[in-house]
Amino acid sequence: MKKILLLLPVILILNACTYEKAELPVPNLTCVTDTVKHLAPVVIADDSFSPQHLEILAGDTVKWNYTTGSEAHTSTCDGTGGTTLPSGGTTWDSGVLTVGGTYKTAINIPGTYNYICTIHGAAMSGTIVVKPRCQ
Numbered sequence: 345m346k347k348i349l350l351l352l353p354v355i356l357i358l359n360a361c362t363y364e365k366a367e368l369p370v371p372n373l374t375c376v377t378d379t380v381k382h383l384a385p386v387v388i389a390d391d392s393f394s395p396q397h398l399e400i401l402a403g404d405t406v407k408w409n410y411t412t413g414s415e416a417h418t419s420t421c422d423g424t425g426g427t428t429l430p431s432g433g434t435t436w437d438s439g440v441l442t443v444g445g446t447y448k449t450a451i452n453i454p455g456t457y458n459y460i461c462t463i464h465g466a467a468m469s470g471t472i473v474v475k476p477r478c479q
């Protein structure tokens with residue numbers, strides 16, 4: 345019994361450490377050491393963006409390629425229509441794309457971007473997580 349009482353503070357401290365680790369800031373905002381500017385492709389089809397969830401680094405360029413399909417689509421993130429972006433974040437609107445069309449934009453501000461096709465709304469949406477680069 346005495347041993348358990350002696351160990352109790354140690355157990356409590358270890359528990360506290362474990363708990364704190366679980367409460368660390370969101371890992372996707374950890375900076376990444378990389379100076380290369382990447383080009384990240386997204387394929388547009390009827391009615392999807394692929395990959396639907398994309399992770400890039402600040403300053404990378406995303407290029408949407410509408411490869412196969414018959415409908416008109418857009419890639420839009422302007423804070424309206426259910427789209428969301430970080431404060432001061434990059435907005436974009438491809439305008440109407442038909443098959444064969446492409447659109448690209450560089451995204452400089454880290455954060456999570458939820459974008460849509462304005463023609464198909466929430467049914468055709470994508471997410472881009474932009475991670476900060478380490479200074």
Ligand SMILES: [Cu+2]
Pocket residue numbers: 391416417418461462463464465468
């Ligand atoms: Cu669409």
